[in-house]
Amino acid sequence: MTAQVITLERGPLAADVVRATAEQHGVCVRPFTMEVTDRADGSTRYVGMPCGSTVESVCQPCARKARALRMTQCREGWHLTEEPVTVLAEPSLEQRELMERRADLVAEYQTAVGADADDLREEIRSLDDELHQLGVRGRLPSPDAQPHRAPVRSTKRRQDAPNLPRRKVERRTVGREYAGGFRPSMFVTLTCDSYGPVRDDGTPVNPDRYDYRRAARDAVHFASLVDRWWQNLRRVVGWDVQYFATVEPQRRVAPHLHAAVRGSISHEVLRQVTAATYLQIWWPPHNEPVYSDRLPVWVDGRFVDPDSQQPLTPWGDALDQVQDPAHVATFGAQVHSKGILGGSEEAGRHIGYLTKYLTKATGEVIEAHTERQRAHHDRLHAELAITPCSPRCAVWLLYGIQPLSANSRTTPGHCRSRAHRRTTLGLPGRRVLVSRKWSGKTLADHKADRRAFVTQALAAIGIVKPEPDRSQQTWHKVKPGDPSVPPRVHLLMHAISERIRWRAEYDAALLAADVSATAA
Numbered sequence: 001m002t003a004q005v006i007t008l009e010r011g012p013l014a015a016d017v018v019r020a021t022a023e024q025h026g027v028c029v030r031p032f033t034m035e036v037t038d039r040a041d042g043s044t045r046y047v048g049m050p051c052g053s054t055v056e057s058v059c060q061p062c063a064r065k066a067r068a069l070r071m072t073q074c075r076e077g078w079h080l081t082e083e084p085v086t087v088l089a090e091p092s093l094e095q096r097e098l099m100e101r102r103a104d105l106v107a108e109y110q111t112a113v114g115a116d117a118d119d120l121r122e123e124i125r126s127l128d129d130e131l132h133q134l135g136v137r138g139r140l141p142s143p144d145a146q147p148h149r150a151p152v153r154s155t156k157r158r159q160d161a162p163n164l165p166r167r168k169v170e171r172r173t174v175g176r177e178y179a180g181g182f183r184p185s186m187f188v189t190l191t192c193d194s195y196g197p198v199r200d201d202g203t204p205v206n207p208d209r210y211d212y213r214r215a216a217r218d219a220v221h222f223a224s225l226v227d228r229w230w231q232n233l234r235r236v237v238g239w240d241v242q243y244f245a246t247v248e249p250q251r252r253v254a255p256h257l258h259a260a261v262r263g264s265i266s267h268e269v270l271r272q273v274t275a276a277t278y279l280q281i282w283w284p285p286h287n288e289p290v291y292s293d294r295l296p297v298w299v300d301g302r303f304v305d306p307d308s309q310q311p312l313t314p315w316g317d318a319l320d321q322v323q324d325p326a327h328v329a330t331f332g333a334q335v336h337s338k339g340i341l342g343g344s345e346e347a348g349r350h351i352g353y354l355t356k357y358l359t360k361a362t363g364e365v366i367e368a369h370t371e372r373q374r375a376h377h378d379r380l381h382a383e384l385a386i387t388p389c390s391p392r393c394a395v396w397l398l399y400g401i402q403p404l405s406a407n408s409r410t411t412p413g414h415c416r417s418r419a420h421r422r423t424t425l426g427l428p429g430r431r432v433l434v435s436r437k438w439s440g441k442t443l444a445d446h447k448a449d450r451r452a453f454v455t456q457a458l459a460a461i462g463i464v465k466p467e468p469d470r471s472q473q474t475w476h477k478v479k480p481g482d483p484s485v486p487p488r489v490h491l492l493m494h495a496i497s498e499r500i501r502w503r504a505e506y507d508a509a510l511l512a513a514d515v516s517a518t519a520a
Contacts, residue, residue, distance in 0.1 A: 004355050018492050021150060025503070026061045027495045033312035033485050037474045046478070051316040054431075062357040070358060070432060072446050074351050077439030078260045079185050079342025080174055084440025095134050095152060102127045106143045113301070118407055119220035158328075167238035173437050175263020182341065186261040187350050188270060188338040190229065192218050192254040202251030205374045215254060217281070219328045219421050219426030222247070222255045225279045225329045226433065237265055246354050246434040247477045249366045253425050258354050260340075262438075267337045274335045280325040284318040289386055289398040295412040296397050303402045303412070312402045315391055357433060363423030382424050389419040421515045459508040 022029045031048030038044075056063040091099075109120040124143050131140065143151050157163060171323075177183045196210035204210035214256060218225075226245070233272040234241050238268070245259035296303040296312055303312045340347050388395045388403075396403040397412035418424045441449075455465065478485050 015328075015489065018425060018489050018496075021059050021496055022492050025490060025496055025499045026065070027499050028059055028062050029492065030059045030062075030505055031373055033478045033484075033487065033488075033491065035476045035478050036386045037476075038076060038472060039474060040472045046487075046491070049497055052096070053362070054358060055361045055364075057361065066359050067355050067357065068445055069443055070355050071351055071448075072262055072450075073434065073439055073441070074354060075347075075443070076446070077242065077244060077434075078262060078340075078351075079179075079183060079349065080262060080439070081183060083172065083174055084299055084437055084439050086437065089135070094132070095131065095136055096305070098127055098131055098134070102131070102140070106141075106436055108429050109143050114434055115408075123389040128326060139413065154303070158278065158280075161278050164236055164273065169188065169234050170230075170239045172238045173242045173262060177262075184264045184339045184341050186259075186263070186265055186270075187338045187340050188259045188261055189256060190226070190259070190274060191250065191256040191332040191334050192222065193330055193332045195252075198252050200255065201370065202253075203370075203374060206378065207379060210379075211385075212379050212383040213287075213329075215380060216387045216426055217253055217319070218329050219280060219384070219386055220389050221279055222427075223327045223430065223433075224276070225331070229273065229277045229280050230435075232277050233265070233270075236269060236273055240437065241265070242438045243433070244354070244435075244438055246358065249362065249425070249427055250252050253366050253377065253426050259372070259433075259435075260350070260354060263477045264339060265337075270337045271335050274331050275332060275333070279329040280461075281327040281329070282322055282402055283326040283388070283391075284322055284396075284397070284399070286386075286388055286399045291398050291412065296400075298408045298410070301370065301405060303397060305400075305411075307468075312397065312400050313409070314402050315396070315404050318401045339441070359468045361423065362425075362427050363433075366425060366427075376426060377422070378426055384426050385413075387419070388484040389415060389417045393417065454506060457506055461509050461512045463505055463509070 018028050028048070028050035030051040030053065032051060034047045036045050036047055036302045050062050051059050052066070053059040053062045055064045105120055105124050105127065109117055111126060112120055121143060128140050174183060175183055193203075194214075195212070195215045197205040199205060202226055215434050226247075230241065230243065242262045243259045245257050247257055250256050265328070291306075297306050298304075304310060305312065330439050340350060366377070368377050386398060387393060388399075391404045392406075393411050394406070394415045395413055397406075397410070403410075419426050439446075458465065
């Protein structure tokens with residue numbers, strides 16, 4: 001006798017209805033709360049700020065807005081006919097004050113020891129984040145003492161790599177214009193080399209002969225290899241090639257690059273540059289770990305062997321002993337390139353293809369569906385777990401080498417970098433790579449352009465929204481558990497109501513513009 005399955009139909013939860021409504025109107029579903037205090041009258045209010053997630057499974061509205069912004073950035077820079085103009089802003093008073101504070105902290109850090117030094121370094125790192133949020137670009141000087149000078153390496157090209165012609169790079173980024181006023185650009189795809197035959201599902205035909213070590217190291221150094229490729233390409237063609245590129249995983253979980261390139265370049269030149277590009281990793285050998293069970297321990301400001309108590313080899317000393325590169329990364333033989341005309345339907349289709357996976361987490365793109373795929377991912381992750389990702393990586397301790405900036409909080413073999421995570425499998429942290437002179441604008445500039453367009457459209461029908469005066473306001477992110485903070489659902493309901501009103505105003509502005517155009 002079979003049991004009867006009884007299905008009870010229930011209504012949706014209120015929280016689910018609120019979330020679905022927020023997604024319908026493009027409202028962030030995971031806002032964080034800011035406490036805004038008006039210093040003039042002492043009043044306090046709470047404002048929900050968008051989370052800014054780029055992953056659709058986390059926050060669909062924020063992820064779709066981020067993708068739309070990237071599509072705009074790609075479109076505006078791909079087929080430029082005039083050189084973009086970049087104006088550098090003067091350092092603001094707030095930026096200079098924070099830099100003065102950072103200089104004082106660095107001076108204290110260089111004389112501090114132990115836990116005090118660790119706390120000061122965290123404070124310096126916090127200031128660095130704040131400076132970058134204020135628009136400061138570039139890498140700030142390291143608070144550590146003068147780093148160990150790396151030994152001089154030969155710049156002579158490898159004998160097994162073909163030579164490339166080298167030209168002086170002109171200060172131009174716009175491609176050549178052909179007869180008839182055509183100025184085509186390129187769409188290029190680069191892949192990693194082969195590590196062994198694979199099936200249609202991306203898994204190795206023979207896992208025991210698949211080169212997981214080389215696959216892991218190529219994935220870790222893929223971003224640097226791509227940078228080298230752009231350098232070589234610019235030297236060969238003789239002008240400052242600009243690009244908008246995205247990094248995605250193939251079925252075999254090896255990273256590959258799709259790039260929109262401004263200007264027209266010969267397909268043969270692209271293949272030659274790819275074949276001649278390589279990256280030598282001048283690091284200490286790291287083929288077999290020295291420690292597995294009993295790990296190095298932190299004693300008197302350095303890591304030592306757990307048994308003999310002898311200090312591990314410092315990074316600088318280990319680097320001095322290197323005679324040959326630990327790894328040489330190259331691209332695969334397959335290079336896909338295609339000419340694209342600006343404003344065409346094909347250009348729009350390729351922009352959509354470039355940004356197709358930007359709203360998905362890396363783990364969602366490379367998700368394993370079969371036991372064979374899961375075994376393949378496990379083998380690659382096991383190799384990535386013992387592959388150092390930088391001179392500061394804690395994995396170096398497994399090879400008897402103390403990495404740069406190691407401290408008492410460093411755990412041997414455990415690095416927080418994305419390169420070692422099971423969900424990323426070595427893919428670079430930056431999913432989007434954009435050259436500095438692509439559109440002459442930052443993402444913040446593109447966002448401001450969109451806001452200015454809407455503001456102008458509303459002003460045309462008499463709706464003027466003045467910019468709020470924040471000079472008398474103090475903004476603080478609320479602490480978890482603050483009892484005075486309104487529930488998140490209240491913030492969502494307020495944001496939904498506000499968005500409906502904004503949409504109605506904007507639709508009225510669009511209708512008025514259509515009527516004016518028809519009358520004209």
